[in-house]
Amino acid sequence: MSTVLHKLTKVVHPRGKRVGRGYSSGKGKTSGRGQTGQRARNHVAGGFEGGQTKFVIRLPFLRGKQFRSSRVKPTSLNISQIDKFFDTNAVITLDGLKEKNLVSNKVKVVKVLSYGLTTKAFVFDGPFKFSRKALEKITKAGGSVKESAPSEQAESPKSTDSE
Numbered sequence: 533m534s535t536v537l538h539k540l541t542k543v544v545h546p547r548g549k550r551v552g553r554g555y556s557s558g559k560g561k562t563s564g565r566g567q568t569g570q571r572a573r574n575h576v577a578g579g580f581e582g583g584q585t586k587f588v589i590r591l592p593f594l595r596g597k598q599f600r601s602s603r604v605k606p607t608s609l610n611i612s613q614i615d616k617f618f619d620t621n622a623v624i625t626l627d628g629l630k631e632k633n634l635v636s637n638k639v640k641v642v643k644v645l646s647y648g649l650t651t652k653a654f655v656f657d658g659p660f661k662f663s664r665k666a667l668e669k670i671t672k673a674g675g676s677v678k679e680s681a682p683s684e685q686a687e688s689p690k691s692t693d694s695e
Contacts, residue, residue: 606641609634611666612648620652626659644670 551563565572570582579586609629617632618624626642629635635642644656646665653674656662662670662677670677 604640606643606661607635607639608643608645610645610647611650611669614644614654615648615650615652618652618654621655622652623655623657624660625657 549559550557551559552561554560562572570576579588581587613634614624617634618628622628626635626639629642630637630639641659641661643661643663644666645663646669650669650673653676654670655676655678656670657678660677667677
């Protein structure tokens with residue numbers, strides 16, 4: 533293996549603009565720092581507000597479960613897209629949608645929206661939610677929905693103890 537160090541080209545880094553070298557240089561006198569004040573005289577950290585409490589610290593803490601993305605947000609899917617990719621009387625599951633690349637592999641809940649037309653009867657089985665109009669279109673075409681709860685945290689009813 534022969535060395536090729538002598539064949540490498542020299543890397544030339546452009547110099548920064550020389551400031552404070554006269555009016556005609558474009559960065560003379562105040563060197564682009566404005567007239568007077570703390571920022572003109574020395575470096576001030578970003579976010580420093582002159583002794584006032586920083587904006588970031590004035591904001592409230594993000595406490596609680598809702599800020600840790602524990603909720604499952606459904607991915608929306610139009611009924612016209614399902615109509616294109618599935619045959620009549622097809623059983624539509626979440627795995628079937630993933631195989632046809634209609635939803636990503638990370639999706640846990642799908643909400644079916646009513647955009648578009650469908651004349652095919654579908655059977656939905658799995659973690660699906662539906663808009664009111666989408667459900668009307670599915671039942672009008674002769675389809676059905678198997679009741680299975682989406683994989684969200686089920687809200688337990690509050691117990692009322694009678695004393």
